[in-house]
Amino acid sequence: MPLGFRQAEILEITERDGKVTVDGLAAHFNVTVQTIRRDLTELDQAGLLNRVHGGAMPASGTHNFAYEERRGLQAEAKERIARACAAEIPNDCSVFLNIGTSTEAVAEHLRRHENLLVVTNNLNIANILSQSPGIEVVVTGGTLRRTDGGLIGPQAVDTISNFKLDFAVIGCSALDLDGDVLDFDVQEVGVSQAIVARSRKTFLVADASKFDRTAPARICSLRDIDGFFTNAPLDTGLAARCEDWGVALHVSAP
Structure with missing residues (x-):
């Protein structure tokens, strides 16, 4: 609707x-x-x-919002988060961006970067970066999820396995207090897990609304993340665990 x-x-x-x-x-x-x-x-x-x-x-925590609804939610927070994340990605490197409205916001802030190789399973991101002369875009294969332009399934994972990238930027649907990074689609989770495994550094971009949600499929733990970009402080216990795990927290408050 x-x-x-x-x-x-x-x-x-x-x-x-x-x-x-x-x-x-x-x-x-x-x-x-x-x-x-x-x-x-x-x-x-x-x-x-x-x-x-x-x-x-x-x-309930078994279905995600429709894509257009997600695009409009927390728009200002996503903008701040995306700007902070893009600032940590240098020129002359390789980056993976996965499915999601937060990663699309990051792509918008990468448009003026130079000499980037961007691999993505997100057709929206490919379109955002298509007019940027300093960025080479590689789109994975996979089954098209028409609701959001995502490419998922074994073909996407196979493409990712051919790369070793400098950075990965991933989003999620929910974050548990124990530090588990969660999503709704098992096939999408498989692609995100492959991205994390094939990247030297992984950044998570997620606004604070994800702290109060739940989802059934586990991508990874914050333990596996190098930098977490969000817009509000974490629960005290989870923040302490992130410090122990060496996760760099970037909170872009208003």
């Missing part, structure tokens, strides 16, 4: 806070409770959140 501005912000608030109330949203947007109830009902029917008595909670 196409989202209005208010509904997109309702999803962001729900993801951030874990639960919202009708009264609280009505006050926030300065609209009637009837208007908010209608918004929540439509979002619930679309599977984007769970309607509960007096409010709503994030959708």
